[in-house]
Amino acid sequence: MSTRRLFVQSAASLGALGAFPFAARAQAFEAPKIINGFPAGGTADATARRVGERMGGTAYAKNAAVVENKPGAGGRIACDVVKAANPDGSTLLLTPYSMMSIYPHIYAKLSYDPLKDFVPVSIAAVMTHALAVGPLVPASVKTVKDYLAWAKANPDKASYGSPAAGSTPHFLVALLGLNHNVDLKHVPYRGSLPAVADMIGGTLASTSTPTGDALANHKAGKIRIIATSGAQRTPFTPEVATYAEQGFPELTTEEWFGFYAPARTPANVVANANAAINGALRDKGVIDSLGLMGLVARGSTPAEMDKSQRDELTRWGPIVKKIGFTAES
Known part of the structure; x- marks a missing residue:
């Protein structure tokens, strides 16, 4: 699948992180929140919790993140919660790409705009x-x-x-x-x-x-x-x-879980969150625990995640049209 290549950590993509302005140093949050739109015990919940547990002691978070499950409306409730959150970076969304790249094709009046209301932080795990x-x-x-x-x-x-x-x-x-x-x-x-x-x-x-x-x-x-x-x-x-x-x-397809912050979150906070997430994803305990859930730990830069989301948005349009499904059908 073409999106797989986007997850390779090339020198150029790593350099993109260095482009964030650090004029004002972001202070680490006591315990940031991760909002997940699916029930406890599933793959989305496991991803949020395993990564969140390893966020403490970083420039982004002093302590482990607190995971809140907001199931319902096919993951849209969680998206709405994070859209409305303070854009200081203390609240992140963990979601499959379906909510961002497929839902725009099926909901005539989606309550959020995936490209305008959120900023990509990092891909976290890939699944079949x-x-x-x-x-x-x-x-x-x-x-x-x-x-x-x-x-x-x-x-x-x-x-x-x-x-x-x-x-x-x-x-x-x-x-x-x-x-x-x-x-x-x-x-x-x-x-x-x-x-x-x-x-x-x-x-x-x-x-x-x-x-x-x-x-x-x-x-x-x-x-x-x-x-x-x-x-x-x-x-x-x-x-x-x-x-x-x-x-x-x-x-043939793979899907990823990714972390998003609300739009207008400062770039240096996004960079700190990205570093914390990618650090967690290199932890053997996180890799192994995600593997038990059938997930492959795989991080990215914000730019890579943004490109992958846009590629999937383009790819799924004709597929949804062929199936003929809408939220009202």
Whole structure:
């Protein structure tokens, strides 16, 4: 995927950090806040907490950051909270790029402008998405083609959950059904974990979710991940073939979690926050704990994150149009 190259820490990109004006030295915050738009226990929450725990003792923060979960509206509530926060840099947003690069294509009246109301700070972690099936789906369904055949033969049961309507996981399976003329009924949830719970309970056939949110139950044998969305197999599920390997290369994608500050946050504060985040992401404990959630720790400069966000905004426009989804549909 082209965005992957953006995360390489080149000398030029590192030099961009040196361009921040340091006329006024920013004082470290006692305990900054990280607002996360999804429930506790999921991949977004884990990213916010693992990074936030290592922010203390830096030029940005004296102590670890405090994480506040504001789930609801597919992550938009958290975006609104940070948009309205004091632009001093003491409050950060941790969000998947869906809220910034996909939602503008599906909401006619989005309550925030991703490009005007926020300033990118750093990418934090990269994830793939997984298609997982539960006990409602026969054990004979082991591949995406098997899943499509089963769904076509059982339209009354062919449902899939996602962490939010309009999210990347939602659109991956929507595109799969559209391209292969199979009616896959989407059920949006407030985060991945409630969808996974319903799938284990047998009231939902499948989920499209960040791989990490399905990982523990896959390893426990309660559900089966049958595809992941990366260009290569994930190191967390090496036994699972990618969508591309199974003949669906159009579903190849990775998504990142990134930190944002409110617009008008001073550049030197953004630089301090960026340094604190990237320092945390080099910590082996953070790398390992994110790995348990199916996440690859990967930082960036603000400029790299901004370019990646804009690239994804351009890429997803025609995809959303093809699917025909809007917030009112």
